[in-house]
Amino acid sequence: MATSSRLLRYAESRKNLTGSALGLVGVGITLTGAAGGLWPLVVGGLYAAGALIAPPERPGTPRFPDAGEQLDALRADFATLRAYLTEVELPPSAREKLTGLATLVEALLEPGWVSDPDHLHVLGRAVRQDIPEAVDTFVRTRWWSRFTPGAEPPESHLERQLAALHEEATAIAAALRDAEAIRQEIHTRYVEERGD
Structure with missing residues (x-):
């Protein structure tokens, strides 16, 4: 159960979303034919670059009673x-x-x-x-x-x-x-x- 909740948290994370967006750019480049036979490296590399440049997750600010x-x-x-x-x-x-x-x-x-x-x-x-x-x-x-x-x-x-x-x-x-x-x-x- 803990593994599935961790996977779900990562799927919703900024790193995964940014990496996925850049991975889609890589798919677009592949569809234009510019990547050639190296398309898996282009898509994977763009995903990894997006995951690395994405800002880290911030924990929520604690709420104290007013x-x-x-x-x-x-x-x-x-x-x-x-x-x-x-x-x-x-x-x-x-x-x-x-x-x-x-x-x-x-x-x-x-x-x-x-x-x-x-x-x-x-x-x-x-x-x-x-x-x-x-x-x-x-x-x-x-x-x-x-x-x-x-x-x-x-x-x-x-x-x-x-x-x-x-x-x-x-x-x-x-x-x-x-x-x-x-x-x-x-x-x-x-x-x-x-x-x-």
Whole structure:
């Protein structure tokens, strides 16, 4: 099966098509009588020359998901994360910080806001790695902290991590807000100058 697919690929290749076209020119030369008894060499030589001068095959350009597709996948992953977070038992202060962070991330993931690849990367890392790891580490550490009294409570680490993640998401929101303000300002200037 592999041999037949390779033969089919070669039959459709630029090298074979160019060689065949020049081989047909050789047949035309033979029919005019110019090749004489050497016609097989003329046809074969022209085919070989065509196959050699033909440009090589280029592999197709890989297709990567665009920002919209990445955002859809990220939104689905966020829904999965939200379901996980509702099942986890957290102290009230950490739950409050987590709810604020989740609300902000959810707002940023609404269609039409985030399209910058860097912002998508930061949000993707937060949703797929940072938030679940922070919460899971807290849950595991909290269990072990019962055996080491006097150690720093795991809640403080979780709250610090959530605060840092909230700061990252807030920076994205601020960048989007600034971009929209600039866009509005430009449009205002355009409308005012158009009236002149």
